[in-house]
Amino acid sequence: MSILYSSLALKQKTLETRLVVSPMCQYTAVDGYANHWHLVHLGQFAAGKASTILQEATAILPEGRISYGDLGLWQDDQIPALKDIVDFVHQQGSLIGIQLAHAGRKASHDKPWLSRHQLAPSDTNGWQTVAPSALSFQESDMVPEALDGAGIQKIVKAFQEAAKRAVEAGYDIIEIHAAHGYLIHQFLSPLSNQRTDAYGGSFENRIRLLLEIIEAVNTVIQQQSLWLRISATDWAAGGWDIEESVLLAQRVQALGVEVIDVSTGGNVLHQEIPIAANYQVPFAARIKEESELITGAVGLIKTASQAEAILQKKQADLIFIGRGFLENPHLAMQFAKDLGLDFPWSKQYERAK
Template sequence: MSILFTPLQLRHHILRNRIVVSPMCQYSSEDGFASDWHLVHLGQFAIGRAAAVIQEATAVEPEGRISYADTGIWKDEHIPNLRRIVDFVHAQDALIGIQLAHAGRKASTDKPWESRSQLPPHHPHGWQTKAPSAIPFHETDHTPEALTLEGIQDLVTKFKEGAQRAITAGYDIIEVHAAHGYLIHQFLSPLTNLRTDAYGGSFENRIRFLIDIIQAIKTVLINQSLWVRISASDWADGGWDVEQSTELAIQLKRLGVEVIDVSSGGAVRQQQINVKENYQVPFAEEIKTEAQILTGAVGLINNAKQAEVILQNQQADFILMARRFLQNPHIVKQFAQELDEDIDWLPQYQRAKETL
């Protein structure tokens, strides 16, 4: 049997194969509420036999949304709609996770298909953004407010409360979004964190916000798997890099984090990314090897043999995909066919299998 279709044992859960749906923002919510769109969007991947489905970046406060149309988990009223999604995915024998997030200085934008511009605070769909330091992402963006120590602790509490709501809704995986230039990543990177207090300067200080969040979330976990998505490199001189990412992963493992979901980039506009097949896989491999922690590889992993080689070479423990699932929600079945693996098809779709 291929490794790609071998189960992966987590602490309290089992991935039935090594193919996971990466979080994908849909910009299809009102006031943070998940809708029927999210149910169908996420449910189709579970029907397609993905091992786990990770829900899009879900904001822990309204100002933490990337756009006004993002999902949220800042109030109890969000829970019933989320539980409906969870129950459906579970009914397909898949795991489901949620990505807890705060966009920081990259918040308050329009829907991407309308405009990629940041909306000013006085706009009906905009608001004042927050960040570790008062540095805008783009020269045309408004300047974010630098968080006070009280504001930082308030956000730590909101991440904890978001995790508690996610647990109430039934999620198996809690993933903290510390990548792609959003708020936690803004604290990690020396290019975006110019603070001179306990949350800036040294490596230990720059990771403190994330460490505080993880410690807070741990107090409410029952049997959930705790993941952290990171950008392993800023792809910019003087920025966050894989060496710091590896040291962070070592510390996160000690705190009970089970998986590092390894992406990259997003912190600054001057990044120079060499985008090609497997371009982020070496980061996952180094973190897996040096930190001795489970890692997920993501980024231009397009076919089954490519994914299988990554796993055979022990460069990662599982594969995350986003665009490939958008192109084909049943890509898991295609990968199984490519590797000559026989996997269970739901009885409603059995006729399709018989015609292959």
């Protein structure tokens, strides 16, 4: 019996399969507003019977965008276009989540197919970045402004307000993005956080911002499930590591987080990461073993048998796939076929079955 195609009950929602579409930035929004591209992009996964879909990193503030093409949810009039997407996904029988994010020092970039450069405040479409400390990601980047106490509280409030709008739009899942070197991850890691106040130094201080965001978001959640994406390691000496990730998982579980989406890296430049099939799975397995959180595995999981084996070995509870769904939006159908399962296709596509 396939675990990948078995259901998983959360407190308020039920995932019909264990296969989740990861958030994938499209860099195609205008002033943060969703458009037809986002409707078709996310809608195609629902038409292809993906049971759970996570929308790309959606900025809580304009200056929190990775690029000027990022989606945003910092004002009420951004809700209607997102609600159209949510409604379509629900009509196909799928669940949809939103990943709320702030890019911190890694914000203000050009669209990646135009350049990989960070845009200066004086450039068209550029702005001043912020971070826990005035440390740039790389030498060619601008030096971010270190957030003061008022700036930190503005961030917490913005996450709360964006989550409230996400509830209004009808999302089933709210995922807080604390991975890949973006703002919350920058606070977590001692390599990017050199503060000497209550938000820096000790483990308790470095996780403080994230805990405050979780608590604030929880005040506006209704029937939504709260998820968290982390990078379990910086892959660098003296950085955030798996031991701290396990401790964090145990802490956020008590605050109402249901699912932890375990990735790695992104906070500092690396000389070498042992990238190979399943290279991030051991981190998910460790967190699953040492916490009671539902745990998701990501990264170079390319085949149905590979995904099924991870679940059978109890290394994770969910499989998150991004690039595979870009290559084949009907990957849920294909994986079921590969496993020899009689999986229901969309009626409109059954002629191809």
